[in-house]
Amino acid sequence: MLSRASKYAILSTLYLAEHASKEKKMSVKAIANSINVPSPFLAKLFQQLVKCNIISSTKGPNGGFYLTIENENKTVCDIIEEIDGTNKLDDCFLGLAKCDGNNPCPVHFIVEPFKKKIFGKFRDQTIKEFANEVEAQGSVLFLSGLAVKK
Amino acid sequence: MLSRASKYAILSTLYLAEHASKEKKMSVKAIANSINVPSPFLAKLFQQLVKCNIISSTKGPNGGFYLTIENENKTVCDIIEEIDGTNKLDDCFLGLAKCDGNNPCPVHFIVEPFKKKIFGKFRDQTIKEFANEVEAQGSVLFLSGLAVKK
DNA sequence: AAAATAAAAGATAAAAAGGTCTTTTAATAA
DNA sequence: TTATTAAAAGACCTTTTTATCTTTTATTTT
Numbered sequence: 001m002l003s004r005a006s007k008y009a010i011l012s013t014l015y016l017a018e019h020a021s022k023e024k025k026m027s028v029k030a031i032a033n034s035i036n037v038p039s040p041f042l043a044k045l046f047q048q049l050v051k052c053n054i055i056s057s058t059k060g061p062n063g064g065f066y067l068t069i070e071n072e073n074k075t076v077c078d079i080i081e082e083i084d085g086t087n088k089l090d091d092c093f094l095g096l097a098k099c100d101g102n103n104p105c106p107v108h109f110i111v112e113p114f115k116k117k118i119f120g121k122f123r124d125q126t127i128k129e130f131a132n133e134v135e136a137q138g139s140v141l142f143l144s145g146l147a148v149k150k
Numbered sequence: 151m152l153s154r155a156s157k158y159a160i161l162s163t164l165y166l167a168e169h170a171s172k173e174k175k176m177s178v179k180a181i182a183n184s185i186n187v188p189s190p191f192l193a194k195l196f197q198q199l200v201k202c203n204i205i206s207s208t209k210g211p212n213g214g215f216y217l218t219i220e221n222e223n224k225t226v227c228d229i230i231e232e233i234d235g236t237n238k239l240d241d242c243f244l245g246l247a248k249c250d251g252n253n254p255c256p257v258h259f260i261v262e263p264f265k266k267k268i269f270g271k272f273r274d275q276t277i278k279e280f281a282n283e284v285e286a287q288g289s290v291l292f293l294s295g296l297a298v299k300k
Numbered sequence: 301a302a303a304a305t306a307a308a309a310g311a312t313a314a315a316a317a318g319g320t321c322t323t324t325t326a327a328t329a330a
Numbered sequence: 331t332t333a334t335t336a337a338a339a340g341a342c343c344t345t346t347t348t349a350t351c352t353t354t355t356a357t358t359t360t
Contacts, residue, residue: 001151002244029306040351044348061359062358065307094152095158104290108289111268139254140253144247153318155318191318213328215337
């Protein structure tokens with residue numbers, strides 16, 4: 001459904017929202033280590049995310065990545081659209097080119113409500129809001145097996 | 151979530167359940183054309199499905215693929231496990247190695263009920279039952295855009 | 301200004317997924 | 331029993347995804 005790249009991008013952006021700021025920028029390596037993602041790959045991803053204004057960066061000593069207010073108002077949908085292209089998320093679960101209520105695939109009516117729900121969340125909630133929720137719920141952002149509750 | 155191979159396998163097995171029988175076997179090409187799937191690729195898949203006893207085949211004139219009673223009692227889960235390996239379906243939506251109620255990813259509690267539902271269907275319903283439902287609902291099995299209601 | 305730091309850029313490599321083609325084998329109908 | 335048909339088997343190719351490495355550029359601190 002989502003590419004690994006998208007997953008990395010979502011997790012690391014949420015991580016930035018929670019742990020970085022203009023005053024406390026984070027390097028790729030620090031983030032990659034924290035959430036357990038290959039750092040050169042994440043570096044490439046971050047370039048892309050900076051370019052499309054989903055995250056921000058500065059070079060040099062004490063440089064790194066962080067989110068501006070504008071960045072914080074982006075959505076997870078923006079990330080997915082940037083990385084995976086327009087809405088891989090909305091593809092038919094069984095791969096039909098045209099799957100809808102009139103032309104339903106065999107699992108359409110099971111998948112549809114789920115898609116509406118998660119899609120709604122990804123579209124309507126800002127990164128900042130999402131990150132706050134993640135923090136409140138104690139959700140995990142670490143890919144590795146040994147995730148520890150904060 | 152599912153590989154394309156799994157999707158092809160599911161659709162074509164349901165198609166076989168609906169359209170073929172021991173008396174009316176179907177060739178790869180016929181099925182591939184019907185549901186709009188590359189036929190050499192489907193041929194490979196079918197070999198695998200025959201080997202693990204999810205579908206049946208005979209060679210020669212009037213040969214082709216069909217389902218036995220035993221085949222009809224397999225499940226979609228059996229297909230997925232055979233093609234994608236054990237339960238790619240159950241992987242965390244955001245890629246966490248260990249994602250559960252205690253260690254939830256940021257969307258765990260949205261994804262979990264959906265997984266339970268679709269997973270249950272795929273596990274508890276036989277191919278035959280599923281195919282009957284598909285027929286009753288008039289669901290579409292054709293990948294191409296121009297699917298036509300039967 | 302010089303040294304150090306960290307991202308940007310881009311070339312490259314490895315792995316997985318998706319797809320095709322050719323030869324062999326088995327079954328059956330003529 | 332021969333010709334034909336259709337699957338089985340396996341080699342091979344292409345594209346996409348994932349991952350790495352090296353060089354350049356910008357910033358900042360000393």
